Amino acid sequence: MTERVLITGAGMVTAAGVGVEANLRTLMGGEGAAFAPARYLHTSLTIPVAEVPLDNNELTARCGLQPSEAHSRTYLLALLAAQEALDSAHISAAQAGKLGLVAATTGAGIEVIEACYDTLDQHLAAIPNFSSSNLTDSLARYFGITHPVTTISTACSSSANALQVAARLIRHGRASRLLVGGMDGLSRFSLNGFNSIEIVSPTGCRPFDASHNGVTLGEGAAFLVLESEQAAQERGAEVWGELSGYANRNEAYHPTSSRPDGAGAAETIRAALAQAGMQPDGVDCINAHGTGTVVNDQSEGNAIVSTLGSGVPVTSTKGFTGHTLAACGAVEAIYSLLSIRHGVIFGNNRVLQPMPEVSLSLPLHTYTASVSTVLSNSFGFGGSNTVLIFTKA
Amino acid sequence: MPAYIQSTSMISPQDTCGEDSLEQPRHEVCQHLLCVDPDYKALIPPARLRRMSRILKMGLAGSSLCIQRSPVKPDAVIVGTGLSCVTDLERFMRSCDDEHEQMLSPTPFINSSHNSVAGQIAMANQITGYNNTHFHGVSSLESALVDALMLLDEGDSRCVLVGGVDEYSQMKFDVFSRVGWWRQQPVDNLELLHTRGEGSIMGEGAAFFALSGQPSGTDLAQLVDVTSSLCTDDADEALQRICAFLERQGIALEDVDVIVDGRNGDEPSDAVYEAVEALWDARTGERRPDVVAYKHLCGEYLTASGFGLWLSVRLLHGQHLPACAVVRRSGRSQWRNVLFYNCFRSSVDKCCVCNYTESMALLREV
Numbered sequence: 001m002t003e004r005v006l007i008t009g010a011g012m013v014t015a016a017g018v019g020v021e022a023n024l025r026t027l028m029g030g031e032g033a034a035f036a037p038a039r040y041l042h043t044s045l046t047i048p049v050a051e052v053p054l055d056n057n058e059l060t061a062r063c064g065l066q067p068s069e070a071h072s073r074t075y076l077l078a079l080l081a082a083q084e085a086l087d088s089a090h091i092s093a094a095q096a097g098k099l100g101l102v103a104a105t106t107g108a109g110i111e112v113i114e115a116c117y118d119t120l121d122q123h124l125a126a127i128p129n130f131s132s133s134n135l136t137d138s139l140a141r142y143f144g145i146t147h148p149v150t151t152i153s154t155a156c157s158s159s160a161n162a163l164q165v166a167a168r169l170i171r172h173g174r175a176s177r178l179l180v181g182g183m184d185g186l187s188r189f190s191l192n193g194f195n196s197i198e199i200v201s202p203t204g205c206r207p208f209d210a211s212h213n214g215v216t217l218g219e220g221a222a223f224l225v226l227e228s229e230q231a232a233q234e235r236g237a238e239v240w241g242e243l244s245g246y247a248n249r250n251e252a253y254h255p256t257s258s259r260p261d262g263a264g265a266a267e268t269i270r271a272a273l274a275q276a277g278m279q280p281d282g283v284d285c286i287n288a289h290g291t292g293t294v295v296n297d298q299s300e301g302n303a304i305v306s307t308l309g310s311g312v313p314v315t316s317t318k319g320f321t322g323h324t325l326a327a328c329g330a331v332e333a334i335y336s337l338l339s340i341r342h343g344v345i346f347g348n349n350r351v352l353q354p355m356p357e358v359s360l361s362l363p364l365h366t367y368t369a370s371v372s373t374v375l376s377n378s379f380g381f382g383g384s385n386t387v388l389i390f391t392k393a
Numbered sequence: 394m395p396a397y398i399q400s401t402s403m404i405s406p407q408d409t410c411g412e413d414s415l416e417q418p419r420h421e422v423c424q425h426l427l428c429v430d431p432d433y434k435a436l437i438p439p440a441r442l443r444r445m446s447r448i449l450k451m452g453l454a455g456s457s458l459c460i461q462r463s464p465v466k467p468d469a470v471i472v473g474t475g476l477s478c479v480t481d482l483e484r485f486m487r488s489c490d491d492e493h494e495q496m497l498s499p500t501p502f503i504n505s506s507h508n509s510v511a512g513q514i515a516m517a518n519q520i521t522g523y524n525n526t527h528f529h530g531v532s533s534l535e536s537a538l539v540d541a542l543m544l545l546d547e548g549d550s551r552c553v554l555v556g557g558v559d560e561y562s563q564m565k566f567d568v569f570s571r572v573g574w575w576r577q578q579p580v581d582n583l584e585l586l587h588t589r590g591e592g593s594i595m596g597e598g599a600a601f602f603a604l605s606g607q608p609s610g611t612d613l614a615q616l617v618d619v620t621s622s623l624c625t626d627d628a629d630e631a632l633q634r635i636c637a638f639l640e641r642q643g644i645a646l647e648d649v650d651v652i653v654d655g656r657n658g659d660e661p662s663d664a665v666y667e668a669v670e671a672l673w674d675a676r677t678g679e680r681r682p683d684v685v686a687y688k689h690l691c692g693e694y695l696t697a698s699g700f701g702l703w704l705s706v707r708l709l710h711g712q713h714l715p716a717c718a719v720v721r722r723s724g725r726s727q728w729r730n731v732l733f734y735n736c737f738r739s740s741v742d743k744c745c746v747c748n749y750t751e752s753m754a755l756l757r758e759v
Contacts, residue, residue: 044494105528106507114486120571130476130568133530147622150536153477153507153528161525168543189482192489193502250470250515250524255503264521381503382512384524 004244005167006393008237009089009225010334011081014321015050015218018062019084023320024338028366032320032349035204035216040073041186042115045195048204049186050218050322052077069116070125072109073185074221075135081221082139082179089225089237091177093144099225100148100175102166103136104158104182106326111187135183148175153326155380156289157248158182159222160329160388164246166226176231181223182327190325191217197256205292205323207316208301208362210353215291218322222330224337241337244373245276245389256381257295262303265377265385269307272375272387280308283389284369285345287332287376290316291323292350300377301358308375310359319350329378329386336374336390345369394546396553396604397612397759400462403703404428404455405598405691406582415715418690420583424575425595426692427561431458437517444500446480448560451599452510453517456554459601460518464609467554469523471540472511473533475695477526480562481505510558522550531737532621533557534600534696535752539619545606552605557699561597569595574693576658583717585658585689593657596692600699602706612759614709617642621752624736628668631751632676635669635734638753646673647680650728651714653705655698655735657688665736683728684720698735698752705731705756712758731756 012019015033016026026032035048040055052059059076060067063083086096109129116123128134136151148169152162159182166180184190194200194217201214232239249271251264258264273280286308289300304314317335324331339345347365354362372392379385406426408414419429428451433442436454445453452472460467481501488497503509508526515524523544527536534557541553569575576585576592585594604616620638625631639645652670656663674681685708691700708714709731714722733754 108528110482110486114489117486120568124571127568127572130565131530133475133528133532136529148536148539149529150527150532151529153526154511154524155506155508165525165540168540168547172543172546174539174543188489188494189486189502192494192497193485193499193505195494196497196499196502248523248525250512250521252515252519252521255506255509255512255516267521380508381506382508382524383515384508384512 003171004229004242005170006227006229006232006242007224007240007337008227008232009085010240011084011088012222012331012334013052013077013080014220014324014331015052016320020334027320027346030347030349030365033322038186041188043188043191045191047200047202048216050216051186052219068125069112069123070128072112072129074105074107074109074183075138077185077221078139078183079142081181082223085179085223085225096143096145098177099145100178101136101140101145102150102162102178102180103139104152104162104326105135105184106153106155106158107184107187107190108135110189111185114188154384155382156325157329157378157380157384157386158326160378160386161248163243163329163333163388164248164386167243167246170226170228177227179223180226181221181330183221184219184325184327186217186219199293201292205318206350207290207292207318208297208348208355208360209351210355212292212294212297212355214293216322218324220321220324220327220331222327222334224330224333239393241340242391242393243388244391245272245278247271247275248386251383251385253383258299258379260299262299265300265303265379266307268385268387269303272389276389282373283308283312283375284371284373285313285339287336287374288314288316289377289379290318292318297355298357301360304360305358311361313345313363314360315346315348315363317346319348332376333388336376339371339374340390340392343368343371345371394606395615395617396542396545396606397608398614398616398706399465399552399603399605399609399612400459401703401706402455402458402601403700404431404451405700406596407690415717418583418717420581422579422581423594424579425561425566426582428597446478446504448478448558449504449510449513451560452556452558453513455599455601456514456556459554459603463603464611465552465605467520467552467603469544469550469553470511470514470520471525471537471553472556472558473527473537473696474510475530475533475559476565477507477528478505478509479565480560483564531695532750532752534698535619535621541604545604552603554601554603556599556601557696558599559597559694559696561595566595582689586656586686589660591659593659593693596694596697598691598700600703614706615757615759617755617757619754621750624749624751626665628665628672631669632672642755644730647677649682649730649732650725651683651685651708651731653685653701653731653733655688655701656686657693681723683714683723683725685714685718686720687718701733701735702754705733709756709758729758
């Protein structure tokens with residue numbers, strides 16, 4: 001169980017760009033997605049969101065599919081990201097049959113169901129979107145993937161947990177190569193849900209800023225190819241980095257809130273460091289969960305200071321993408337790997353005045369630095385805390 | 394490394410929270426079966442109970458019973474659920490329409506989070522270790538069990554609580570009626586496997602298992618391994634897969650004493666089980682296994698395999714086959730190895746709702 005788990009490919013679609021390169025350009029440039037009322041989602045709410053700048057027809061065309069109400073926006077985003085991940089790993093269609101798939105979603109295909117719920121008899125093709133596994137199974141069918149295949153759903157930590165499960169499947173010899181990621185399109189359900197809890201920012205999220213007042217919901221999909229070291233070596237794969245540590249813990253505190261003192265998140269960070277066999281001073285920078293709610297930012301800030309100190313650079317990239325829910329763990333895993341590959345620490349593009357409650361090192365602009373290790377936090381409803389550690393391979 | 398099953402609980406359409414419920418199985422002429430409710434007030438604080446949907450009650454009560462019975466307190470929770478809190482999801486979706494997206498109550502949204510059962514169990518029992526939810530249709534519980542086996546093997550947990558939970562809802566019944574999953578006419582559930590027809594009857598349930606990596610001395614059975622993959626309709630290939638799975642555990646077809654299979658009354662699908670078992674018999678001759686079925690007792694739902702696994706544990710621990718579950722007896726007087734074998738498919742599915750999955754688990758007498 002000491003098998004190294006390597007990342008050999010990645011693909012993503014977010015409001016910050018379609019494709020990894022486009023996302024990198026956005027993060028390097030420092031300008032995030034425009035937060036504005038939804039253009040493609042049917043809703044009366046005018047709060048700002050971070051939409052992928054393509055409508056469903058454009059997404060369908062990019063995927064090379066025929067239009068069908070069987071295809072949710074979430075599926076189209078996922079297909080684009082997964083295809084890019086396999087292409088970047090140089091895995092052919094013939095080789096895909098030997099892959100496994102661990103995917104994550106919170107909404108599955110709800111955006112299709114909510115649009116035709118009262119007239120399902122006329123929309124039989126939409127019905128598979130009720131099935132939790134339909135999205136993942138559809139991806140598996142598309143790429144010819146057979147086993148193992150599963151879907152994780154732990155709210156906003158979903159794809160971080162998918163990455164962790166995938167790494168463990170490899171270390172236990174239950175798989176040698178896996179496509180892993182998360183996907184969530186914007187839905188009226190999720191937008192109204194977060195709005196009903198009163199944690200949506202009316203002005204656009206500003207994680208860790210003194211004026212932080214809530215999340216901005218985003219959408220997207222991100223997939224990575226994980227391989228055992230042996231599998232990667234056998235085919236001479238280019239290695240992006242290593243998933244060298246992980247931990248999953250539960251706060252057992254509140255259905256939607258974190259402990260204000262950050263004790264639950266801190267315990268998870270310590271467990272991930274221990275699992276990686278690493279000391280706190282080995283972490284070069286942190287990709288924070290950083291949603292922009294007062295509760296998250298203070299709780300997470302406290303957790304970081306108590307475990308890693310206040311000197312390590314902390315970035316929330318949700319200022320670029322909005323909160324992509326189940327996808328965010330995988331989106332931010334890719335950003336962490338980009339930090340390592342390109343030797344950069346991304347700036348907090350939405351911070352004007354750092355929040356005064358916790359003293360964190362918050363870079364305002366992207367800068368070059370030697371980065372060997374990035375720690376990435378993902379926290380979700382239900383007390384779900386997950387921490388991943390990526391290192392230079 | 395096998396897991397040692399410390400305790401189980403089963404909330405189901407049978408009175409499985411009682412002492413010896415399957416000797417007089419409940420039956421009714423129906424298209425769906427609902428669970429026999431335990432005394433929820435005795436298991437969940439009333440203030441919390443009021444805000445809970447059916448699946449949350451079943452999940453909290455089932456987990457509480459399983460934890461009470463386990464000699465080792467679980468320090469991790471893994472839940473498998475096919476459609477999770479669909480009633481709350483529907484309620485919130487409706488309220489968006491009815492209230493024009495204004496002034497919505499957040500409770501159904503919060504409860505509809507797919508990991509809310511696992512999160513609520515952690516909160517109610519202050520379990521702060523690993524917590525995960527597998528949300529993968531018909532193999533949700535099996536994926537959760539694989540996760541648990543890995544966790545125990547890693548030594549990251551002394552005892553993992555694993556659950557498979559799904560609730561009945563009218564919406565689910567109607568939606569999957571449209572794709573042909575259910576019988577068109579009501580049928581006596583105890584006659585389901587003997588009446589010709591397409592589709593099954595819908596059920597619901599909450600099965601929980603406390604699994605430990607080390608024996609406690611009061612273990613109910615061993616869970617040796619679990620696997621799932623895409624279904625095959627080819628009986629030869631299916632038997633080959635079974636042989637390969639058993640071989641990895643170091644045993645042969647002849648060593649299996651009982652098959653607990655997932656036939657559900659959908660005649661074309663059940664024919665595949667019968668074809669596989671006929672080939673199995675041809676290979677093993679007089680050493681053919683007993684065959685047990687369970688979905689006529691609990692109905693079909695995405696984590697119905699929980700009932701089958703609970704029945705497998707009960708069978709091994711009590712060394713007794715309840716008559717209502719027996720498909721055939723082969724004259725064995727002792728049962729050591731149980732192969733749980735489930736193939737979820739619907740012969741009349743018009744929409745290809747999900748990839749049809751087969752799963753296998755090997756359970757062994759302690």
